[in-house]
Amino acid sequence: MTDGTGGACGSPGSGEPEVSDSLKTFGEVLKAFRKRAGLTQEQFAERVGYSLQTVAKIEQGRRFPQVDFVERAEEILDAFGTLRGAARHLSRQPGLASWFRQWARLEAEAVSLYTYECRVVPGLLQTEAYARAVSFSVPPLPDEQELNERIAARIARQELLATCRKPPTAFSFIVEQAVLERHTGGEDVTRELFDHLVEVVERHWNVEFQLMPLRQSVHAGLDGPLRLAETADNHWYGYSEGQENGRLITDPKEISRLHQRCAKMRSQALTPEDSLGLLKRMRGAL
Known part of the structure; x- marks a missing residue:
């Protein structure tokens, strides 16, 4: 079915994905690697090229990490493929x-x-x-x-x-x-x-x-x-x-x-x- 899957206003968080276990897990893994590298959220945000707000939401499991975010984070944090592998399990959506x-x-x-x-x-x-x-x-x-x-x-x-x-x-x-x-x-x-x-x-x-x-x-x-x-x-x-x-x-x-x-x-x-x-x-x- 073409288009891959073939508006009313929702809660205050509408437009962001519902927090799921996989998103929260990815966020915790990202946070662990960031701290391992000795970087604050502000320092990591500057290096990865995304806003502090975006980095915070990803670590909280409230935003899907974008493809180039994952790739940049892998390189900056020397995550030996862990983040890239974890990101592959975030997009399972029925339909x-x-x-x-x-x-x-x-x-x-x-x-x-x-x-x-x-x-x-x-x-x-x-x-x-x-x-x-x-x-x-x-x-x-x-x-x-x-x-x-x-x-x-x-x-x-x-x-x-x-x-x-x-x-x-x-x-x-x-x-x-x-x-x-x-x-x-x-x-x-x-x-x-x-x-x-x-x-x-x-x-x-x-x-x-x-x-x-x-x-x-x-x-x-x-x-x-x-x-x-x-x-x-x-x-x-x-x-x-x-x-x-x-x-x-x-x-x-x-x-x-x-x-x-x-x-x-x-x-x-x-x-x-x-x-x-x-x-x-x-x-x-x-």
Whole structure:
């Protein structure tokens, strides 16, 4: 199921992962290696290139450590692979494809999230019925438990849209008009999806939604879907996904190229205002 899994405001800690035994264990191990190296949290934060607040939350088990954080900590603390090994056990989440889990962790902490999709409506914007229809479209068909886990994980991710998060994430979505013209799941599912998209765009000031028109003679997204995420520490990551796989992108040169493509597509797609107008007209035609 594409998008790896296929908002209302929560508790004061919404936007951060629920504290789990594996997160707390990783935090304790990190703290032990930091103290072994004779570093205060402030000194370690400066060396690893992350804020003191982020380091504190990771040690408390309240934040997932990012990929480059783990790699830098390994080198700085001379942890002989212990931190890297422990981090591999932090991303087990039912309903998320194994290749998507690292990105889901970054997505949960992002302050900016850019998405271009040419296959399906992005998971953060899907309805339950649409997610179900997508899942049943791609063989092999899931059993009931697997399907329910996929949908639950996808709907749970949509809490990220909430403007009550501190700071709220800034979203930019570019979706091919052809994706909506496909009417995945039939007319009833499509009507509900269009109504949901209009509501999300009109209600969430932090969501920018653009449609790429059917006819576009010059298109910067011909290499396929892409995502970019900026964390609270102003680190950028990219992600690309294909058949049965996904790739986390950390190389600055690759991320620069993705930024260039994304910026070009934002100028090529319809404006947010025109996109909303087209979306409403498409809904009215059903």
